[in-house]
Amino acid sequence: MTPAVLAAPATARLGAAALRAAIAAVPDPEVPVITIEDLGILRDVRADEATGTVQVVITPTYSGCPAMDAIARRVEHVARRSGWAATVATQLTPAWTTDWMSAAGRDKLREAGIAPPGARAAEVAPGPVHVGLTVRRVTCPLCGSADTHEIARFGSTACKALRRCNDCREPFDEFKAI
Amino acid sequence: MTDNAVHTSVVAPYALQLGDDALVYAQRLGEWISRGPQIEEDMALGNVGLDLLGQARVLLTRAGELDGTGRTEDELAYLRDEREFRNVHLVEQPRSDFGFEMARMLWFSAYQCGLYAALVDSSDETLSGVAVKAVKEVDYHRDHASHWVLRLGDGTAESHERMQAGLERVAPYVAELFEDDAVSVAAAAAGAGVLPSSLWPAASAYVERVVAEATLAMPAEPTWRSRGGRNGIHSRPMGYLLAEMQHIARSHPGATW
Numbered sequence: 187m188t189p190a191v192l193a194a195p196a197t198a199r200l201g202a203a204a205l206r207a208a209i210a211a212v213p214d215p216e217v218p219v220i221t222i223e224d225l226g227i228l229r230d231v232r233a234d235e236a237t238g239t240v241q242v243v244i245t246p247t248y249s250g251c252p253a254m255d256a257i258a259r260r261v262e263h264v265a266r267r268s269g270w271a272a273t274v275a276t277q278l279t280p281a282w283t284t285d286w287m288s289a290a291g292r293d294k295l296r297e298a299g300i301a302p303p304g305a306r307a308a309e310v311a312p313g314p315v316h317v318g319l320t321v322r323r324v325t326c327p328l329c330g331s332a333d334t335h336e337i338a339r340f341g342s343t344a345c346k347a348l349r350r351c352n353d354c355r356e357p358f359d360e361f362k363a364i
Numbered sequence: 365m366t367d368n369a370v371h372t373s374v375v376a377p378y379a380l381q382l383g384d385d386a387l388v389y390a391q392r393l394g395e396w397i398s399r400g401p402q403i404e405e406d407m408a409l410g411n412v413g414l415d416l417l418g419q420a421r422v423l424l425t426r427a428g429e430l431d432g433t434g435r436t437e438d439e440l441a442y443l444r445d446e447r448e449f450r451n452v453h454l455v456e457q458p459r460s461d462f463g464f465e466m467a468r469m470l471w472f473s474a475y476q477c478g479l480y481a482a483l484v485d486s487s488d489e490t491l492s493g494v495a496v497k498a499v500k501e502v503d504y505h506r507d508h509a510s511h512w513v514l515r516l517g518d519g520t521a522e523s524h525e526r527m528q529a530g531l532e533r534v535a536p537y538v539a540e541l542f543e544d545d546a547v548s549v550a551a552a553a554a555g556a557g558v559l560p561s562s563l564w565p566a567a568s569a570y571v572e573r574v575v576a577e578a579t580l581a582m583p584a585e586p587t588w589r590s591r592g593g594r595n596g597i598h599s600r601p602m603g604y605l606l607a608e609m610q611h612i613a614r615s616h617p618g619a620t621w
Contacts, residue, residue: 249497250418278422278493281500338404339508340411348404364500 199269202233208264209242209272215256216343217361219298222257226286229277233270240270245282248344284363295361296327301349303363324360326351334358371554375488376430378551380440381450381594382479383423387441388602389455389472390416391609401462408508412469415501419494426490442613446596446603450547453590454537456602463523463530466512471534473506474570475541478563487555510574517578528580535583537590542567545594 200208209231210223222228222244230243242261246254258274265272284303292302301324326334331353338348346359393413400406421437428435435443454468480502483495516527542564551557575582590599613619 246418246497248415248418249422249494249501250414250416252414279489279496281496338407339504339511340404340408342407344411344414362504364504 199238202235205233205240205265205268205270206231208268209240209261212257212260212264215253215260217295217298217300217345219294219300220287220291222261224288224291224294226284226288226291227257227282238270240265240272242272242274243277244274245277245280247282251344253343282364284361287361299327299356299358300346301325301327301358301360303361324349326354326356327358328356329354336360371488371556372430374547374550374554375491375556376427376432377450377547378557379423379430379488379491380427381545381547383420383427383440384449384451385455385472386416386423387420388449388451388605390414390420391605392455392457392459395459396465399459405462409465412505412508415498415505419498419501422490422494426488438613442610446598446606448596449598449602449606450594450596451598452537452540452593453599454534454541456593456598456605457537458601458604460533461526461530462512463516463526463528464533465530466509466516466527467530467534468537469505469509470513470571470574471538471541471567473502473509474567475563476502477506477570478566479558479560482558482563486557491556506570513574513580514578517575517580524579527578531575531580532583536586536588539589540591540593543591543594547594 210221210228212222214220214222214225217225225247227244227247228242229245231240232243233240242265244254244257244261254276258276261274262272287303295302304322304324322336323332324334325332326349329351331351333352334349335352336347336349337357340346341348341359345361347362348357349360350357390413393409393416396409396413397406400409420441424437424440428437428440454472457468459465477499480495480499483491484499486492486495513527516523518524519527542560544559544561548557548560552559572582592598
């Protein structure tokens with residue numbers, strides 16, 4: 187199939203605002219309860235009405251995040267379905283931080299049983315670094331208890347760690363703050 | 365040469381050697397999947413390797429863009445021979461005891477923390493872009509290695525002994541990481557890179573603190589040390605590593621899925 191065939195007819199084209207909303211609603215393939223906008227990785231949507239093309243800028247969560255390709259394909263698909271031809275660019279700076287996750291996104295994570303990211307660890311600064319077995323406090327998204335412990339520092343995806351609640355005994359994922 | 369041409373000729377080999385360190389260590393860490401002491405560690409080492417692979421992809425792509433050959437990240441990873449790889453010997457050493465792996469990760473991540481923190485200010489925007497992202501990732505790797513060194517060193521007699529043995533085995537490979545090779549010197553002079561020797565004080569101080577806290581001892585000055593990785597001279601395990609990493613790509617040239 188040639189790219190020309192893939193481009194939808196201009197008559198079916200959505201307006202720029204509707205296009206943006208459709209792209210923003212693309213779910214994260216690995217944490218599908220939140221959208222790429224909730225996650226804060228959708229940096230820009232530049233739609234050009236005259237040519238029917240849109241440039242979408244996304245920023246990776248982790249350097250090796252395997253979901254980035256899937257997200258780019260999904261964004262292109264949604265744009266094409268909306269009558270636009272999309273190019274997806276990846277932008278490294280400024281680097282993504284969990285501070286960019288929306289309040290709505292945090293609520294959706296909690297509802298899905300994933301502890302949302304807490305306050306970010308201090309920036310890497312020159313000078314002495316604390317050495318020791320540190321303990322972070324994370325609230326259980328299922329029962330609300332603050333009495334939880336870490337099972338594994340790396341979880342099912344690059345962005346998560348695994349914890350267990352000492353009160354309700356349920357294991358849960360924690361979205362790591364970076 | 366114009367300023368731009370100087371920049372290009374300096375950054376390409378620099379990005380290549382940083383990328384090769386990350387790529388080769390990612391390959392070694394991937395070998396731990398299904399071989400870790402517990403399933404959580406399979407995932408942890410796989411994830412650390414994934415972060416390094418992500419860094420390598422951007423660095424090798426940059427090297428291929430700038431070196432005039434137009435090679436892609438895949439061509440650089442899969443179609444170069446041993447003498448063309450520029451990684452240090454530390455990262456190519458075979459997977460062995462878990463204590464050795466944690467000693468290697470402690471040193472390598474301590475080195476990378478300083479490296480990327482400094483590269484944030486690189487005059488090359490791709491290098492600074494990778495660094496801004498990677499500095500947080502390698503900080504987490506360093507933290508992970510530190511936790512294990514503390515637990516194992518200050519654990520049982522058996523874990524203490526094996527962690528100490530790991531530090532001893534890694535020791536001869538450490539100096540090469542911090543040696544000022546010609547490529548790094550040129551990149552640093554152009555404002556694009558960092559002098560490896562400038563990273564030694566902070567990295568070694570960090571490792572010494574972890575080792576002391578873990579009730580372990582810093583190894584004595586090694587009687588030999590690795591050298592030559594930055595010039596493409598590698599140790600025996602490197603050829604076997606490349607054979608495993610490259611054989612599918614070489615057996616099926618240009619295959620996609």
